[in-house]
Amino acid sequence: MSDPIVLYDIPLNANGTAWSPHTWRTRYTLNYKNLAYRTVWVPYTSIEPTSKRLAARPTSLWPDDAPRYTLPAIFDPSTNTPIADSIAIARYLDAQYPHTPRVIPEGTEGFHEAFLVALDAVTSPALRNLAMPASLVRIDDEAAKAKYKRDREWQVGGAMEEWAPEGSEKRVGLWRELEAGLAKVAKWYEAGEDKDRKFLMGDDPVMADFVVAGRLMWLKVVLGEEHEEWKAVETWHEGRWAKLLKDLEVYAEVKV
C-alpha cells in the first residue's frame, strides 16, 4: 500500500485549526473520495518556501505581478506529483482515481469555472471584508499575523481594521450585502424541479458545493460558531447554509 496523499494546509493556531476557504475545498474533496491522506500544517509565513520545495507551481500573481504560491497543495507519493490550486487538485484526483466519485462531473468543467466567477460577483467584497479581519484576529503566530495583514492590505487596499469595524454601520451594511448575495446563491440551489435536493446538482455534492461550504466554514471558524453574527447566517434563507454544512459534515473530518 502506498503512502497517503499529503494535504498542505494553513493552521489558524498551534492546534492547527483548519480555516482557509480554499483548503477546505480540498479536504472535502479528499474525504468525499475516501482517499487516504494526512494533513501537514504549513505556517502562513512558509507557504512560498514549502511550495517551492514541493515544486508546486504558483497559482496566481501578486499586485506587482510576482508569482504567488498558495495552499492548498497536495503531494501524491503514488505518482510523485505535487499540485497546487483546489480546482486543479480536484481535476487531478478525478482523473487519477476514477473509481472515486467525480467532484467535477464530466461536462461541468466550464460551468465550474463560471460558478467561481458568479460566486465572487455576488459574495465579494462583503465576505472578504468581513472574514479577513476576523481571520487576522484569530491567527496565533505573530509573524504569520503580520504577513497576512501586509499581504491582504496589499491586495485590497486600506488598513484591515477599517474594513469592517465591530459595531460600525459599515459592518452592518456588509452583512446585509452578504445576505443579499447569498440569497442569489440560494436561488441557484433552488433552480429546477427538485427543490429539495441537498446539493447544487442533486443529492451528491460537487466541487461547487465545496466552494460554497468552504466560504461558510471560513466564516464559522474565524468568527466562532457561538458568535451572534454566525448564528444569524445560520438562520438565513430558511437555514439553508447551516443545512449545507450539516449535510457535508460527514466529509469535514480533519485527518492529521
Place this chain on the structure above:
Amino acid sequence: MSDPIVLYDIPLNANGTAWSPHTWRTRYTLNYKNLAYRTVWVPYTSIEPTSKRLAARPTSLWPDDAPRYTLPAIFDPSTNTPIADSIAIARYLDAQYPHTPRVIPEGTEGFHEAFLVALDAVTSPALRNLAMPASLVRIDDEAAKAKYKRDREWQVGGAMEEWAPEGSEKRVGLWRELEAGLAKVAKWYEAGEDKDRKFLMGDDPVMADFVVAGRLMWLKVVLGEEHEEWKAVETWHEGRWAKLLKDLEVYAEVKV
C-alpha cells in the same frame, strides 16, 4: 397535428430581422429541439400589451419597480400555455417535450443560473454600452426607436449617444474590455480534458451556449457582419466566437 408553437420576437426593421440576444436563445432552443413553431413579430412598442393579452407574466422590474414585460415569450397551443423568459421557456420545453434533447441537462439548473451571473460579470457593461447604441441606430420604426432609447437610458443612465461614440477613446476601451471579458469565457470553454469540444459541455449545445451565441448574434446583426468591429470579434481567441456561431448556424434559421 396541433398548431405550431408561437415565438414572439422583436423586429429590427420591416423585414423582421432578429436581433435580440434573448429571443435568439429561444430560437436556438426551438430549432435545436426541432419543434414546429412560427415567429410573430411584435414591435418594441407593443411588448407590454401583447404580453398582457397572452397572459405572459412580467419577467422583471423597471427602475421604479413597475412590472416589466419582455420578449421572448412563447404560446404553446397544445397546452394553451403562455411563457415569458428564455430560461423559463427552456425549462418548459425540456419538461413538456421529453423526447427532444434537453437544453438544461438534469442537474445543471443551478449552474445555468450562475452562468448568467458570471457572463454578465465579465461582459457587461461593455457589451451593453456597445450593442445598445448600435441597436438604436438600426431600429427602423420611429416610435420603437424613441421608446427603446428612453427605456435603456432609464435603466443605464446618461444619453445613449455618449455611451460609446464612434471613433472615441471610450469606444476603443469598451472593445478592449469586451475582449478581455470574452477571454475569460474562452477559458470556461477550454476547461477540462476535451479542449476541442464544440460547446460548453461537450459536442451537444446547452442553453449556456445559446446565451453566449445570442449575445454574439446581437452584435453581429446590429453592427452588420461586414463592420470592421465585428470582423475583429471574429478573430478574437483564435476565432472561437466565429466558430461558435458557425457551429450553431444549423439552429439559427428564422422560421416565420
